[in-house]
Structure formats: C-alpha cells, structure tokens
Amino acid sequence: MASTVIIRRNQRRRSSGGGSPWLQMLVTGLMFVGIAVGAVVAAGAAVGLSVYAYFAKDLPAPEQIEEMTLTSFETSKIYDRSGEHLLWEVVDPQQGDRSIVPFSEIPVHMRDATIALEDKTFYTNPGGINFEGLARAFVNNLMGQHVQGGSSITAQLVKNVAMDPEERYVISYERKIKEAILSVELTRRYPGVEGRDRILEWYLNTVSYGKTANGVEAAAKLYFGKHAKEMTLAECAMLAAVPQYPAMNPIDNPEAAKSRQALALQAMVNEGYITPAEAEAAKRAPVGRPKPTETADMQAPHFVTYLLQVLEQRYGRRAVYGGGLRVISSLDYDLQKDAEEIVKTNIDGWAAEHQARNAAAVVIRPATGELLAMVGSADFHDKTIDGQVNMAVEPRQPGSSFKPYTYAAAFEQGYAPGTVVNDVRTAFPIEGAAPYEPENFDLKFHGPMMLRSALACSYNIPAVWLLERIGIDSALEMAHRLGVTTLRSHYGLALTLGSGEVTLLDHTYAFSVFANGGVMAGTPVPESRREPGFRQLDPVSVLKVTDGRGQVIDEFKGPAFNEVISPQVAYLITNILSDDRARVPAYGYGSALVLSRPAAAKTGTTNSYMDAWTMGYNPQVAVGVWMGNSDYTPMTSMWGGRGAAPIWHDIMERAFSDLPEVDFAEPAGITWMTVDADSGLLPGPHTQRTVREPFIEGREPKVQDSMHKDVAICLESGRLATPYCPPEQLEHQVWPIYPTSVLEWMRSNERPLPPTEYCDRHGPNLRASDASITSPVIYQALQGLVQITGNARIDGFREYQLEYGEGLEPAQWTPIGGSHGNAVDNGVLENWDTSQLRGLYTLRLTVRGNQDRQVSVPVTVDVDKPTIRIINPEDRSLYVKELDDYMLIQVEAQDNMAIDHVEFFVDNSRVGESRLAPFSLLWTLTMSDVSNSIIPPVPQFEGELSGEENGQPSVWRKSASGTTVIYTHELGAGEEISRTTIVYDPFGATLVLPNGWGAEWSKDKDGEPVYREIHTIHVVAYDSAGNEAKSDPVMIYVEHRKKQTEKRDPSLPPVPTPTPRPTG
Secondary structure (H helix, E strand, O other): HHHHHHHHHHHHHHHOOOOOOHHHHHHHHHHHHHHHHHHHHHHHHHHHHHHHHHHHOOOOHHHHHHHHHHOOOOOOOOOOOOOEEEEEEEEEEOOOOEEEOOOOHHOOHHHHHHHHHHHHOOOOOOOHOOHHHHHHHHHHOOOOOOOOOOOOOEEEEHHHHHHOOOHHHHOOHHHHHHHHHHHHHHHHOHHHHHHHHHHHHHHHOEEOOOOEEEEEHHHHHHHHHOOOHHHHHHHHHHHHOOOOOOOOOOOOOHHHHHHHHHHHHHHHOOOOOHHHHHHHHHHHHHOOOOOOOOHHHOOHHHHHHHHHHHHHHHHHHHHHHHEEEEEOOOOHHHHHHHHHHHHHHHHHHHHHHHHOOOOEEEEEOOOOOEEEEEOOOOOOOOOHHHOOOOOOHHHHHHEEEEHHHHHHHHHHHOOOOOOEEEEEOOOOOOOOOEOOOOOOOOOOOOOOEEEEHHHHHOOHHHHHHHHHHHHHHHHHHHHHHOOOOOOOOOOOOOHHOOOOOEOOOHHHHHHHHHOOOOOOEEEEOOOOOOOOOOOEEEOOEEEEEEOOOOEEEEOOOEEEEEEOOOOHHHHHHHHOOOOOOHHHHHHHHOOOOOOOOOOOEEEOOOHHHHHEEEEEEOOOOOEEEEEEOOOOOOOOOOHHHHHHHHHHHHHHHHHOOOOOOOOOOOOEEEEEEEEOOOOOOEOOOOOOOOOEEEOOOOOOOOOOOOOEEEEEEEEEEOOOOOOOOHHHOOOOOOOOOOOOOHHHHHHHEEOOOOOOOOOOOOOOOOOOOOOEEEEEEOEEEEEEEEEEEEEEEEEEOEEEEEEEEEEEOOOOEEEEEEEEOOOOEEEEEEEEOOOOOOOOEEEEEEEEEOOOOEEEEEEEEEOOOEEEEEEEEEOOOEOOOOOOOOEEEEEEOOOOEEEEEEEEOOOOOOEEEEEEOOOOEEEOOOOOOOOOOOOOOOOOOOEEEEEEEOEEEEEEEEEOHHHHEEEEEEHHHOHHHEEEEEEEEOOEEEOOOOOOOOOEEEOOOOEEEEEEEEEEEEEEEEEOOOOOOOOEEEEEEEEEEOOOOOOOOOOOOOOOOOOOOOOO
C-alpha cells in the first residue's frame, strides 16, 4: 500500500507546474554529491575521500550486489520428476512474480527502450552516475518546470537491491549519496561494455513492472502471455515505459500504456535505435494478450498445494516464495494426467444417478515411498464440488478399508488366516448402553469361517470379534505405526469398521508398507513433528532442490527405511487381500478388484454411502481411491466395490503398464500347513475337510481337531443311539460341535443340525415304560392348563391316579381329578389347572395292577409374565429410505425364569423372531408411496358421532388444538375394536390405520412437498412357561431422500446414530 501511495505522489509531482523549494534544494544537493563523487573518482581529493569513507562504511561490497541481485527475490518453480514439465511458478501475492533470464534472452529492443527512457548515457557515464540527468533535473527545478529524475540505471539497481524497503522510497541526501557511492564501486568492479551489460541484465531482472511482475521475464508473461525473448518491438516499448509509471500498465490502463509506448518509441528514434518507420509500424502492431487466470496454469494443482506445505516446512516461506528455488518433485506427470482423467471420467458416469460427484486418488511407489500422483478432486476448478479442497489430505471415515490394521495386529498376537471365527449375530456388551450388534453389508450372517474369508469378504462381525480380543489400543497402535497420523480420540469396537477418520494419503502410505514387506520407505519426518508411537518417515515428494544460482541445496539420494511390521505379518495380509478366489462369495467373479497381474485390494463403505474407498497395491505401486462428496452429502447406493474400485483398477493397470510383471515374494519364516477346514486345527481322526494355510513359524497349531465327534445314529428313529438299539440299526456319522449361537444360525438358515435327542424306540425309555410321565419333562416350566401325557398300562391294570405336591419332597399330595380305570398307552393322562399355583411342584403318577408302580416328575409353575421394551429404535425416529437400508430392532426382555423367544411385529404383521439373547431383528425399510386419496372421507360433525357401520358399532370423535384438527374413528367393540386416526394441520394431513401403518403428506419450510410413511413396531416376549408380554409400541417415520440437501424435521428426534456398518 505504501509503494502505491508513493507512485501516485510522484505522478502528481511530475504533472505539477513547478518544483517546491525543498525539491530544488534536494536536486542541488544531489548535483553537489555528483560533483563531489566525480571529484573523488578523478582526483581523490582529501575532503571528498572523507565524505566517501563516512557514507561507505556501512554499505555492502560490490560483489554482494551481484549476490543480492541473484538471491534477493525470485519466484520458485516446481517441476515433475523429469524436470521437463513446469507444474507451477510460485507467486507470492505480497511480492509478485520474478524469473531471472540471461542477458542473451532479453531482446535488444527491450534493452534499447529501457536505456532511451531511463538513462541515455548508461554505457558512457562515469561511475554509473547520470550527470546529464542530474543537471537537467537541477535546471528544471530551478526554472519551476517538471521535476525529472536523475538516477542512472546503475543507481536504480542499487536502490532496488541494496537498500532496505523502508529506505528505498525515502527521499534523502543520505540515500542518494549511498546510491552514488555504490554505483561508482559497482562500475569499477564491473568495467567496460561487458560490465555495463551485466548491470543492465541485473536491472532488467529486478525492476518492478507493476502488479505482480518483477523483472522482464515475469512482466512478459503477465502482460503478453509469452517469454521475454519472444517480445516484439511494440511489446518491448510498451513494457519499458511501465517502471516509471507502474499504474499505466497494459492490464490496468491499456490506453495510458499505449500512449506511453509511443513515448518510448519516439525516445528510441531520438537515440537512433530504430527508424521512424519502424516506430510507426510498432505503434500499429498488436501486442500479446495477458495470460489467463493463474490457477488455470497450475498442473497437478492438489499435489502442488500439498508440496508447497512440505517445502515451507523444510525451507521456510521466504525461500519458497522468493528464493528462486527449482524443485524437481516426485510427480510422474504422465501418470498424474492419466489418473486425473480416470477419476473425472468415472465421476462423470456416476454423478447424476448416484449423487457421487467427487473422488480423489493417490499413487505411491512402495519401494521408495515416492509420491507419484495425487488427484485431490474430480475437478480443481469446479466450485460446486469444492474442487479446490484436497480430499487426498482431508480426514474421512475409511469404512472397512481399515480392517487390515486390525488383522495385522491380530497376526502379531498369534492369530492366523486359518483361525476360525463365527460370523453369526453377536451382541458385544457396552457399559451403560444397549449391546453393540454389528451387521454385515449384505445384512446376512455367514456362519463359521476362517479369518481369510472374513477379511477377503469384508465381513463385519468377525472383525469386531477380533478387535474385542486383541484390544482396541492394539489396532490403533498398528494404524499409527503403519503411517496413519490421525485417530487421536477414544474409539469403541466400531473402530475396526472405520469409525475413525484417516486421510487418503496416510492410508495409501500405510498400505504401501504391506506392499513393501512391512518396511516403510520414505524421508525422515522433521524433528519438530516427530511423535512417539507415530511414523518416523513421510512420503517422498521432493527429489531435488536448487537455489537461484543453480546450487543444489537438497537432493533425494534414496529412501530411509523402517521395518514397522515383520515381513511375515505383511505377507499374511497380502496373501489374503490378493486372494481373488476367497473374496468371490462377497464380490462375485470378475470384480474390479481383479487385475491383469497379482494385486492386493480392500474396499470400504461408510454409513449412508457417505464414503466409498478402494485401497490396494502390488510390489511396485500402491494406489488409494476415495469417492464421495466434500460436503458429506450422502451418495445413493454407492459402495467401495462399485464406485471406487473401477477407478482403482484403471489407475493400477496404468501405473504398472510399463513395469515388468512381478508377484509378491514369500519371506522366510512362513510355514504352510494342512489344517482342518472347520476348526483350523491339525487334522484329527474325524476331520472331514482340509485346507492349506500359511502360518508364522512357531505359531502353527499344535493340537488336533476335536470339534468333530463320531456319533452313533439309530436308523429307525433317526436319533442318537442307545445301548438298546440293535447293531444292524446303527450308523456312525461325524458332526461338528458348535456353540449355541452357531446352532441358532444353522437353524435359521435351514442347515443340517446334529441330533440331540436319544432313540425312544428301543430299550427302557419313558415312551416304552408301562408307567411313565412323558410330558411335562423334568423341571419344565408350566402355566395355565397343562396337559399331562404318558403311560398307565402295567400287567393286571386296575386304575391310575395323578397327584401334585409342593416342593421336591411334598408333605402332602393333592389329587388331579379322580381315579381313572382306563389304561393309557402314550396318551393323555390328565389336564392340570395350575392357574392358582406358583413355584416348584412334584407330579406323581400311581398305577395299580398286579404290582403297583409310582413315578414322579419335578416341575416349575411360572405364572409371572416377562417384561419387555424396545430400546432401538427410539420413538418417532426418522429414517431416509435411500440412506438407511435397514432398521435394527433391539429389545430388553427379562423373566424370573427364562425367555424362550421374542416375536417382532411391524404394523401388526409378524416379521420374525429371535431365540438368542440379546433379542434383536433386522428389518428392511419399506415404503408404499401412496397418495393422500387413501384418506377415508370424514363426516361433518362436532364433538362425537355414533352410529353403525357394516354391522359394527362406529364412533367418530373430533378434537382441535390451535390450527390442528384430529379425527379418530373407532369401529367394533371390546378387544376387537380398531382405531383410525386422521390429523389435519396447515402443513398437510396425517393418516394412521388400525394396524399402525400410516402416511403423512406435508410441506417443509420452503414449501416443498414432503411424504413420509409411519410404521408402528411392537414385540412380544414368551417365557419358557408360555407366559407372554407385549411391549409398548414405537413409531418411526420413513421418507425418501430429498433431491438436493438432506434436512431432517426438527420436530422429530434424530435417528439414533448406529455405529458404522461399512464394508464392501
């Protein structure tokens, strides 16, 4: 701002009619200084020498002027790894642009025009002082004419380079004397025409040409869009006139610049540099057009902005923005351009249908840690997607692409790809909250499997199970060790599903460690940024840096290495992630993860399709891809394997297309073993299937399979054989023994179950016994009217009698009915009313005949109903159909004995049951999309209207609250009554039918129509005695995703945020 004020002040002075007395004294003083200095040079007078010595004592040496010229300020340039492609010329908005060019590349016309305007005696004046100019200025001042500058080109160079900015524009004798002294010394140090050429070269490379242009090269590019050496006579003349009046430049004031061009051309004619004809032709000649907006010229813009931060950290802002650095970066220009095109092409194909408008990609060379490509958005210049935000370094949830960190930590603790885990509904307790019940991406469970399949198919329950066993801190520590610099908060078990946030750059760098056999390659993290527990190396982004004189100040000679995980652990991860066959159950055949050569890959997706990822590598290149929207707008049905994977596939294929084909090498310390496919242990005598799996030496399984049991089956009954079954009826079968949770999964998926009941066809058993109670069984819980079955058929049968008594050894017995004279063969003995009883009782059957027989069975009478409530979803939660695929119904059920099962109802329709605590059910959200024409007509009445409808009692009731009117219609009587509710308000109407289903037609605050459907949920719990309890209903809303922005109704509570369910 200060320099602008001075320029305008000088313009006013030049245009004023006369000179001030002060200026006259100044010019007179300068004349004296010029004469005195001239005398010093010519005669070396003693007084002059004294003055000279006084002012010269604090000035730089002439040799330093050259140093200052070359290093005081020059824009830095960033190139790709070949040094052939300029990515960006770093322009400091406070200092502007400057590039140094040699004298030979400055057009002769530019030199001549500058000399003609600034210092006609440049090549002849003594000591670099323009005595003629000083005299002319002196005379004009005395005569009150225009004030004219008397500084020579040499003196202006000294002022621009050697003077402090604060002193540069201050008019004082002292400054002028200093300029004169340094001018003399500079011309003495660089004599002759050659010396003056050098001084002119330095001047033309440092003088300000207005706006952001410093030096002739920067000015030529700014105003004419070309290099200085390409300028025409017309352009040289126009540019040479700018330093005297910087505001009169071709951009800000083209008419004034054109007039100034004519003055320069005339000055050149006057000095004999050009002919009048050439001057006239130059006036009519067109000049180049200003270059486009600066950002349009930036190549690999997100990489450049990232690199600028790296350079500032290393060398400081001053060096980066004014040190004239020449930076050879690690960027592969051709690969970068291809990656940009791949990203944009894929996004263009998905954006409209799936609201997937942005993506980012990073490519790293694992062996060296070099950053080869960085695409931070689909379009840097697209403001609608926040294109200038570098999504390669923005933290986002990684979804299931985080899982390899958990598995790597587990493999360090002794787990292996052959370890067996159960992918079944599992409730993980959370203190003070409902249990955490993760779901898989496909909303299914897949039963027992090895960790190989669990990771390859990205199943969630095994990953959470594994994290719970190894500890959350173990996975966090592994992620940090591998290169992730985020994740600094407290996390729960959902961490393994990607609930924390990482950057794409960190994530890709971490995967490159897997690719490089557990070894991180890169450049050391600066001491100021090092933290215990975090990575000690950074990706390599700079290959070579030279200063303005071409001296090398930094050069990448090769990476530093740090083995952060063992080669064996890295190999186990790679072996799974590169197993195309293992992932087929989840991804199918021919997915985008399958490349033309071996490669490892892992996808990830976050809740509501907010983020989609694919991370992967081969030994030569690691590629990470993120897809989503910068503003967190959810995509529609866009998961990692669908959207990000094709981008990853194409970039990978391009990245290694020119490289020799290599496979992953197996390190020493890996042992392949044949193990039981169901247990993961050494094959046992009853093993049915085997597989070969890799293990870290010393951690192989040591025991044989014991989960498979050989059992004898009675063919006649199909049950477990007893010693009484005939040998010819026996068949030996091998069955795996699973925990209850797996058996429940097998039952719900109609898988064959091992027999659990013993044969009742042979030998002494209750059904074969002549006197027995077959139901209820021992300690069975009962309630209400109980049917007692069994046998009463002994030899010489006369009668039987049933009784009950309290406790295990009753003091007295109470008959159940009377004596019965009819024999019973596996039939009903009696019906027992237990409605007035509670607690432990013993049933006794007495059968009289030739020899009386008695049998007894202890039972429990349970008349207490269970308690049950819905803990998720919360009442009036709102879901978006396209974002919330499902709703997890979780209940809290308790009983004094035991809960047998829980049944789930949505809109009064049974949608499933659960027999395994904690009881829960996954219900897929649905919408019918009906019109409001389904609202039944409402009669005209006030208060209450009674009558009959279809032969049933009908009652209409009307109530009002402000502008809201509520109608209820009850049809029927007693327990059979049904109720319909209709609500009208200024925003629309709501209908709730008797079964709990409803719909709402309203408008949002912008007047846009909103349609929601209402679902009513309730659950019923049954205990082991058959008592039942029904929960209070919970109502939820479901709506479609809005076309543009997602806004939830503030009158409704927010959807309880489930822990991430990412995968795929």
